[in-house]
Amino acid sequence: MIDVLVIGGGNAALCAALMAREAGASVLVLEAAPKEWRGGNSQHTRNLRCMHDAPQDVLVDAYPEEEYWQDLLKVTGGLTDEKLARIAIKASSNCRDWMRGHGVRFQPPLSGALHVARTNAFFMGGGKALVNAYYRSAEALGVQIRYNAPVDSIELDGERFVAARIGSERIEARTCVLAAGGFESNREWLRDAWGQVNGQWIADNFLIRGTRFNMGTLLKFMIDAGADTIGDPSQSHCVAIDARAPLYDGGICTRVDCVSLGVVLNRDGDRFYDEGEDFWPKRYAIWGRLVAQQPGQIAYSVIDSKAVGRFMPPVFPGTRAHALPELARAMKIDEARFMNTIESYNAACRVGTFNHAVLDDCHTENLTPPKTHWAQPLDKPPYYAYALRPGITFTYLGLKTDPRAAVYFDGTPSENLFVAGEMMAGNVLGKGYTAGVGMAIGTAFGRIAGTQAALAARNVKGKHDHAIA
Structure with missing residues (x-):
């Protein structure tokens, strides 16, 4: 019998598998996707948000625990479990050497418009290279891996894990780690979570920025089986991406990063939020x-030529026009409404010393909503517009857990069933997001879950050997 069964094939699952194998356990990984699509959303990642008290290898300056915590507190609006959040934060400070030991490489620190040279360590080759490195290491260590293996249910004895099922196939193990992702690819579930407006399903206009394989099958099974849950099903890592992006797996290249350098209008030609509220990451x-x-569920990011070169260029070129009315017509926005919005914004701009690398003093006055930083009139042609749609990366509804990464049933922790990654990220991310924190949560709790599963498997073996004796 396998000691540790890991259900899932992304970063958290692989961290769990590697830690369990290093602890001496036999490990089987079940990945729902075929080999060429392995890795879940982790294949689309780029970086890990890391706490550090002083400059470290690929990280400049310092990013202490308290600042990291305050950044997380701000984006979540307080919807976070501080104890679990701080576990992830602290773990992010010392995991890179372990990652390197499994083949992950980091690139030199970035500088410029992304503002992340201090806070985030970037993977050489991106998330696909990280996933491939982990799989190579797992195979070298003797971890068994099965692809095209979507688990649809598990067998429980109270709160204890007994076996997993793939259709009629039954796979027993002494312990199990659930790391099979959220439900972002399940359109019906997204519809239920978001509801309708004027008879139309809001979620029908969503694009799935991440993997097409995260249907939430195992998550739904666990919820129906009575596992304790946490999080709002409508909350997610949801990014405004290019409206022309593919339905699935667009990843990082579909992001449009010029929002803070211009204005964003809805289809009625109105602004609706402060584009310069804080740093873009x-x-x-x-x-x-x-x-x-x-x-x-559509909006338009509008910039002028002053912004060109100040942000990561998107894969798709924007709509280009030499005059603002021409741009409005190209986007099919009422020209008069569009021009009134832009002219009101331009008139409200109070330009000080523009600096996109800091929270500068360029702002608007007597404008609702305001633009707090980087406010400059749109007055230098040509002008550009990018149509935006919601892009769901991963959902936050998940299983309640604790510092041991245990799954709970009616307030009681399971002795041999653990959870990591997107299936528990809602414990830390009640809403909002900041770049690289998902990988920090997945890495921390994947490693914890793997360690605890290996320990639990030894205990099960010990009890069995004692019973035989």
């Missing part, structure tokens, strides 16, 4: 939800 993930709340 701390705020980019609120814009998907904001766009989802607009008519038709």
Whole structure:
């Protein structure tokens, strides 16, 4: 019998599998996707948000625990479990050497418009390279891996794990780690979570920025089986992405990063939120939800030529025009309404010393909503517009857990069933997001879950051997 069964194939699952194997357990990983699509949403990631008290290898300056915590507190609006959040934060300070030991490489620190040279360590080759490195290491260590293996149910004895099922196939193990992701690919579940407006399902206009394989099958099974849950099903890592992005797996390249450098209008030609509220890596993930709340779930990021070169260029070119009325017509927004919004914004701009690398003093006055930083008139042609749709990366509804990563049933922790990654991220992320924190949560709790599962498997073996004796 296998000691540790890991259900899932992304970062958290692989961290769990590697830690369990290092602890001496036999490990089987069940990945729902075929080999070429393995890795879940982790294949689309780029970086890990890391706490550090002084400069460290690829990280400049310092990013202490308390600042990290305050950043998380701000984006979640307090909807976070501080104890679990601080576990992830502290773990992010010392996991990179372990990651390197399994083949992960980091690139030199970035500088410029992303503002993340201090806070985030970037993977050389991105998330796909990280996932491939972990799989190579797991295979070398003797971890068994099965692809095209979507678990649809598990067998429980009270709160104890007994076996997993793939259709009629039954797979027993002494312990189990659930790391099979959220339900972002399940359109019906998204519809239920978001509801309708004027007879139309809001979620029908969503694009799935992440993997197509996260249907939430195992999550729903666990909820129906009585596992304790946490989180709002409508909350997610939801980014405003290019409206022309593919339905699934668009990943990082579909993001549009010029929001803070211009204005964002809905289809009625109105602004609806402060584009300069905070640095983009701390705020980019609120814009998907904001766009989802607009008519038709669409918006338009509008910039002028002053912004070109100040942000990561999108994969798709924007709509270009030499005059603002021409741009309005190209986007099919009422020209008079569009021009009134832009002219009101331009008149309200109080330009000080523009600096996109700091929270500068360029702001608007007597304008609702305001633009707090980086406010400059849109007055230098040509002008550009990018149509935006909500892009769901991963959902936050998950299983309640504790510092041991145990699954709970009616307040009682399971002795041999653990959870990591997106299936428990809602404990830390009640809402909002800040760049790289998902990988920090998945890495921390994946490693904890793997360690605890290996320990629990030894205990089960010990009891069995004692009973035989």
